Amino acid sequence: MSAEPNITPLLVATGLSKSYGRRMACEDVSLSIREGEVLAIVGESGSGKSTLLNLLAGRLDADSGQVHYRMRDGVTRDMGTLTEAERRVLMRTDWGFVHQDAAQGLRMNVSAGGNIGERLMAIGNRHYGDIRATAAHWLTRVEINADRIDDKPTAYSGGMRQRLQIARNLVTAPRLVFMDEPTGGLDVSVQARLLDLIRGLAADLGLAVILVTHDLAVARLLSHRIMVMKGGHVIETGLTDRVLDDPQAAYTQLLVSSVLAA
Amino acid sequence: MSYLPNQIMLSVEDLAKGFTLHLHGGAVLPVVSGVSFNVYAGECVVLGGPSGAGKSSILKMLYGNYLAASGEIRVRHGAGMVDVVGAEPHAVLDIRRRTMGYVSQFLRVIPRVPAIDIVAEPAMAAGHTREAARDRAARLLTHLNLPERLWHLPPATFSGGEQQRVNIARGFAGDHAILILDEPTASLDATNRAAVIDLMARRKQGGAAFVGIFHDEDVRTQVADRIIDVTNFAASQAA
Numbered sequence: 128m129s130a131e132p133n134i135t136p137l138l139v140a141t142g143l144s145k146s147y148g149r150r151m152a153c154e155d156v157s158l159s160i161r162e163g164e165v166l167a168i169v170g171e172s173g174s175g176k177s178t179l180l181n182l183l184a185g186r187l188d189a190d191s192g193q194v195h196y197r198m199r200d201g202v203t204r205d206m207g208t209l210t211e212a213e214r215r216v217l218m219r220t221d222w223g224f225v226h227q228d229a230a231q232g233l234r235m236n237v238s239a240g241g242n243i244g245e246r247l248m249a250i251g252n253r254h255y256g257d258i259r260a261t262a263a264h265w266l267t268r269v270e271i272n273a274d275r276i277d278d279k280p281t282a283y284s285g286g287m288r289q290r291l292q293i294a295r296n297l298v299t300a301p302r303l304v305f306m307d308e309p310t311g312g313l314d315v316s317v318q319a320r321l322l323d324l325i326r327g328l329a330a331d332l333g334l335a336v337i338l339v340t341h342d343l344a345v346a347r348l349l350s351h352r353i354m355v356m357k358g359g360h361v362i363e364t365g366l367t368d369r370v371l372d373d374p375q376a377a378y379t380q381l382l383v384s385s386v387l388a389a
Numbered sequence: 390m391s392y393l394p395n396q397i398m399l400s401v402e403d404l405a406k407g408f409t410l411h412l413h414g415g416a417v418l419p420v421v422s423g424v425s426f427n428v429y430a431g432e433c434v435v436l437g438g439p440s441g442a443g444k445s446s447i448l449k450m451l452y453g454n455y456l457a458a459s460g461e462i463r464v465r466h467g468a469g470m471v472d473v474v475g476a477e478p479h480a481v482l483d484i485r486r487r488t489m490g491y492v493s494q495f496l497r498v499i500p501r502v503p504a505i506d507i508v509a510e511p512a513m514a515a516g517h518t519r520e521a522a523r524d525r526a527a528r529l530l531t532h533l534n535l536p537e538r539l540w541h542l543p544p545a546t547f548s549g550g551e552q553q554r555v556n557i558a559r560g561f562a563g564d565h566a567i568l569i570l571d572e573p574t575a576s577l578d579a580t581n582r583a584a585v586i587d588l589m590a591r592r593k594q595g596g597a598a599f600v601g602i603f604h605d606e607d608v609r610t611q612v613a614d615r616i617i618d619v620t621n622f623a624a625s626q627a628a
Contacts, residue, residue: 134479161479319500326499348499352478366453366478373455377411384412 135197137162137303137335143182143192152178154359155192162302163333167350167367169340169382175359176339177307183337184224184305185214199302219249223296223304227311229288233280233295239266240276242295250299265294269324286317290324297328304329306338310345322348343386347371355379397465398567398598399428399451404460404474406446407624419624420446424460426617428567433589433599433612438619444602447619448569450474451600452491453481464488464567486514489567492560494575496552498545504555505530505540511563522562529558533584549576561588568592570601574608586611 136159145153153175160166168176181187183194185206194206199221209217218224226232233242243262244252252258263273269290271283280288289309296304309325310318326349329336340346346353346367353370355362355378363376374380404424410416421443428434436444449455451462453473462473466488473481485491490511499507505526512522530540533554539547544555553576560568574582582605589599589612603609609616 164479323499323501351482365456366481368454369456369478369481372449373408375409375456380411 134161136160137197138183138337139195140183141193141195143179143189143194145178145182145187145190151175151359153182153189156356156359156361157192158354158361158364160303160335160337162335164352165329165334165336165338165350167338167340167346167353168356169343169346169353170356171341171382173358174356176341176356178359179356180305180307180337180339184222185209185218186224196303216250219246220299221301221303223299223301225289225292225296225304225306225309227308229280229285229292232292233288235280238277238279239271239283239291242280242291243298246295246299261298262294265298266291268297268328269294270320284317285313286321289313289321293325293328297332300332301334303335303337306336308340309338310340310342318345325349343371343383355382396430397427398430399465399600400461400463400470401426401447401451402461402463404447404450404462405458405624406443406450406455407458421619421622422624424619424622428598428600430566430596430598431593432614433593433601435609435613435616436600436602436619437609437616442619443622443624444619445571447622448491448571448600448602452485452489452569454491486511486563488565489569490560490563490565491569492557492571492573494553494572495549496544496556496559498543498552500545501543503541504535504544504547507544507555508558508562511559511565515564525562526558529561529588530554532588533558534581550578550581553577554581557585557588561592566596567598567600570599570603572602572604574603574605582608 139159141157143153143156144151156179168179170176178187182189195203196206197203224232240259240262243265244258247258247261263276266273266276271287271290280291283291310321313321322345328334338349350367352365353367354364355370357378363370363374363379370379371383374383402425405422406420408418408420410418424447426434436447438444446455450457451473453476457474460474463470464473464484466484471480471484473484505523508526508529509522512525513519535551535554539551544552557573574585577585586608603612
């Protein structure tokens with residue numbers, strides 16, 4: 128039998144707000160996530176979902192509100208009080224961030240092995256053979272043939288680049304991964320493969336994932352819970368299948384009914 | 390875990406549901422109200438009534454897939470009874486993992502995942518090892534006569550009946566003490582209907598409780614211990 132899940136939240140955000148000039152991109156948003164849980168933040172462009180993700184991940188400073196995170200030592204910290212060095216270590220180890228555009232998350236002129244190895248070296252691994260073996264292992268894990276280890280991402284297809292970006296993020300065994308439209312811009316058949324891979328990895332590794340997507344089918348496939356945003360506000364939250372099959376808010380009903388059922 | 394025959398597994402009290410159609414001027418579509426019934430360990434309760442009476446909506450509320458407007462759905466979960474209505478998503482997911490399974494009318498296909506892994510998933514979620522879960526999946530698929538050559542293929546290209554047998558096997562693969570069945574046998578031939586009835590009978594002997602919809606009268610008379618007429622719960626049109 129598996130151990131009882133840790134029900135103490137991993138990350139808790141309270142009252143996050145951010146404005147750009149007079150426009151509120153994100154207003155008074157609170158959420159929490161546990162280990163092993165996939166939360167999808169859905170909405171149309173301009174809904175504030177990407178702003179929220181960047182606030183949560185500390186890539187943007189909030190005008191107000193806090194993010195608390197339970198660190199690997201078990202101590203919950205206010206992210207706003209972390210030193211820059213502590214924040215960088217966290218980003219390189221216990222957190223991952225998967226960008227929609229793989230070029231933003233990879234070094235395009237460094238080999239695939241180097242891209243994965245860089246995160247290992249950043250946490251102190253020095254043994255070249257070990258790093259290379261780990262990189263090869265992770266390439267295989269994301270369904271990239273290990274003989275492509277010396278190729279640069281520029282020689283990879285879009286789907287492969289995205290899988291490489293995921294491997295680079297997961298090599299340090301993070302507990303929380305942020306994903307910003309990870310399947311956006313990919314061909315449908317490539318998307319299906321990537322979704323299946325993310326789904327399997329999240330379940331096998333017990334990852335917490337905060338996933339931003341405009342695609343309700345992606346949210347249904349990957350997430351346990353969903354948060355619907357519009358105009359910087361949270362419109363509706365709940366169990367993913369409940370929100371999609373029995374939406375309560377007018378906007379959620381509009382969003383759900385606007386999708387062609389495949 | 391085993392249950393006594395007189396033990397209440399599921400207790401529904403004064404449950405009500407309507408849909409507010411915000412895209413249609415906020416029209417309110419009443420579905421059911423005053424739904425009350427108990428389900429005991431080892432029995433199968435069948436919801437009866439014409440289509441549109443709200444049978445599926447009731448099942449979906451039991452599973453937490455539809456939001457109840459009011460009332461209680463208390464489920465025997467772990468050491469106590471937990472109300473699904475108003476439960477946090479985490480709590481509903483935990484109930485689904487350990488206590489309550491659901492077989493829908495159609496399989497929701499997951500891209501690229503082979504049939505045997507789709508079936509094994511609830512067993513793994515319940516804490517079994519991958520090997521144990523696959524063994525259980527193989528036994529269920531064998532029982533439901535799904536040819537072994539299909540087990541390692543994703544079901545997207547299977548026939549409706551084959552997909553539904555994968556769906557049923559998945560529904561029975563967990564350790565659920567309560568199973569909700571929404572017309573599971575509709576697309577099956579006589580042999581496979583009998584296989585499902587047999588599966589249900591075995592689980593009932595182990596103390597499992599069933600709530601289901603079965604339109605096929607022959608199947609219904611074979612599985613039902615009690616039939617509850619849902620038209621008794623018709624919501625007032627004046628609502």
